[in-house]
Amino acid sequence: MRIEERTLRIGFGIKRASEREIGLPELLALQPALNGREPIPVGPFAANQFFRLNHGSLITDSRLRVNLRSLLDEFLRLFLHGFAGVALSKASEQRSSCQCGLPAEGKPFVSTLLPIAATVQPTMQHSFNLIPQDISRRTFLKASSALAAGAPLLAGLIKAQAGEAKVPLVAYVGTFSSPLRDVLPTQVDLPPGNGRGIHLFQVNRTTGVMTPSGVYDLGTSPGCLALNAAGTRLYSANETDRVGDGKEGSVSAFAINRADGQLKLLNTARSGGAGPTYVSMHPSGRFLLVANYFGGSVAVLPVLPDGGLGAATDVNNTAGKLGPTKATNAPPGSFAFSGHDRTHAHMIQADPSGRFVLHVDLGLDQILVWKLDEQKGVLTPNDPAAVSLPPGDGPRHFHFHPNGRWFYSIQEEGSNIVLFDYDAGKGRLAARQTISSLPPGFTGSNFCSEILVSMDGRFVYAGNRLHDSIAIFSVGKNGELSFVGEEWTRGNYPRSFNFDPTGRFLYSCNQRGDNIVAFRVDHKTGRLIFTGHYVPVGNPSIIVFLDLAKTG
Secondary structure (H helix, E strand, O other): OOEEEOOEEEOOEEEOOOOOEEEHHHHHOOOOHHHHOOOEEOOOOOOOOEEEEEOOEEEOOOOOEEEHHHHHHHHHHHHHHHHHOHHHHHHHHHHHOOOOOOOOOOOOHHHHHHHHHHHOOOOOOOHHHOOOOOOOHHHHHHHHHHHHHOHHHHHHHHHHHHHHHOOOEEEEEEEOOOOOOOOOOOOOOOOOOOOOEEEEEEEOOOOOOEEEEEEEEOOOOEEEEEEOOOOOEEEEEEEEEEEOOOOEEEEEEEEEOOOOOOEEEEEEEEOOOOOEEEEEEOOOOOEEEEEEOOOOEEEEEEEOOOOOEOOOOEEEEOOOOOOOOOOOOOOOOOOOOOOOOOOOEEEEEEOOOOOEEEEEEOOOOEEEEEEEEOOOOEEEEEEEEEEEOOOOOOEEEEEEOOOOOEEEEEEOOOOEEEEEEEEOOOOEEEEEEEEEOOOOOOOOOOEEEEEEEOOOOOEEEEEEEOOOEEEEEEEOOOOOEEEEEEEEOOOOOEEEEEEOOOOOEEEEEEOOOOEEEEEEEOOOOOOEEEEEEEEEOOOEEEEEEEEOOOOO
C-alpha cells in the first residue's frame, strides 16, 4: 500500500517524480534533526536540496511536503498486520485512509497506536495470512526492521510534536478602531471604526481555528502591521492618528513577549504624512518604510537598538499629473471612482535584495522606484524613476514572485493584474501581461484590494471588494497568469488576506463584514476550501502570523 501526497509517493522509500529514491536508512538518519532542526542532506538529492524537520514534516527547497506521521502510520499498519491479524489491520488501514491527521483529542496517531501494539498477542488463527496479500514478505521484513531501528525517531517525533503543540502560533489582526476624519469628499471607503486596536489570537495548527487571546487597545486604527525578521517586534501604521499642525499619522513599535505573543508598547513616532496606510521592514532590519495615503508621501524611519522607532530620516512627497476618475480598464458599468483627487501612496516595500525600494501611488497611476542609502536612510530616485500604469487604473499593492524576477501589481479601479519582468540589477520594471481580476462577463463596480503569490510560486491570489471574492490564477512557466476560478469571501469588502506560516490556510479580512474567514488551500489546484470557521472582528484590515515555536 502506498499513500499518495502530491508528487511524492510514500512507502518504504520516498520517490520524487524523477524516480530517485530515498531509502529508510537515510530517513532514520534524520533523527538528530529532531532537536537541532538543522538542514541536512538526504540521499541522492542535489546539493541544494535539503530536508529539514518542521512541524513533523520533511520539506524540500521546492516546498514539496512529506508528512512523517503518514510514513510512520504506514509502518505501524504493517506491524499490526503481521502480528495482530486481519481485523486489527483493517482498523489501522481505515485510519491510514484519513490523511493521517490528529485524533479529536489532539494526540498524534502514532502515540495512540503504540499502546495497542504493545498489548496485541499473536495468534495462530491467521497464520496462513500473517502478511497481507498486497505486501511481499521481503517488504514486510524490511518494514519490521525499520520499525525496530526507528524507535528513537518515533519517540523523538512524538516529543517534538508535543513540544510544538504547547507553543502558540499567534495571529495579530489590525483594525480600524476609529472613524476617518478630515478626508476629501471623494473618499469612498469610510470604515466606522468597529475594531478595538490590535486583536490577538492563538491559531490551531491543524484545523486553522483562531481563538481570541487578547486585545491591545489602540484607538488610532492600526490598519497595517509588520513584524521584524526575528519575531521580537511588531510595528503598526496608525491611520486615523492626527499629530501636530500637519495632522500627521503615527507609527508604533511593540515588543513581543515570546512566551505568549502579548504586546508591550515601546514608542510611537510621526509617520511623515497623513493617513499612514502601509508599513514594511527593510531586509536589513534597520529601517521601517511607511506609505502615507492621505499625505501622498513615503518615509524612512530608523529602527533604534531596542526596536523602537526614531524620527524619520527621509520623507518624500511625490508630485505629478493625476490620472482620470474613469479607469482605462474598468469593467463595463463601473462606478468605482476613487483616489484620483490627489497623490496617494498606497504601498511601499523593498525588493528582495534591499537595494531598491518600490512604492505605488494610486493617484498618479505609477510605481516609483528608489535607491536606499543604508548609511543615511535616504531615498533617491532610480533611473528611470517610475513606470506608469494605464490612466485611472490606480495601482494599489504588489507582490514579488519567489524567484525575484516576476512582479505582480494589482490595480484598484481597473480591476486587473499586471505582470512585470523585474531587473534586480537595475531596479527596472517592464510590463508583459494584463489580466482582469474578475471572472469573464462581470459588469459593474469593483475595487481590488490585496494580491499575494503562493509560497511555492504556482498561484496568484487577488482580492475583489464589492464582488467580494478572491480570484485564483495559475502561474505559467514564464510567469504569465491564467484564470483558475474564484472563491466567495463570505464577508463584505475583503480588504486583505494572508497565508498562515505553512501556506495550508488563507484568512480573509472582510472589513465591512466585521469578520475573518478561514480557507484551506488546495496546493494541487490552488483553490480555496471554506473551513466553516468565522472569526468576529470589527473592521479587520490586516492579519499577520508569528510562530513562537521558531527561535526568536
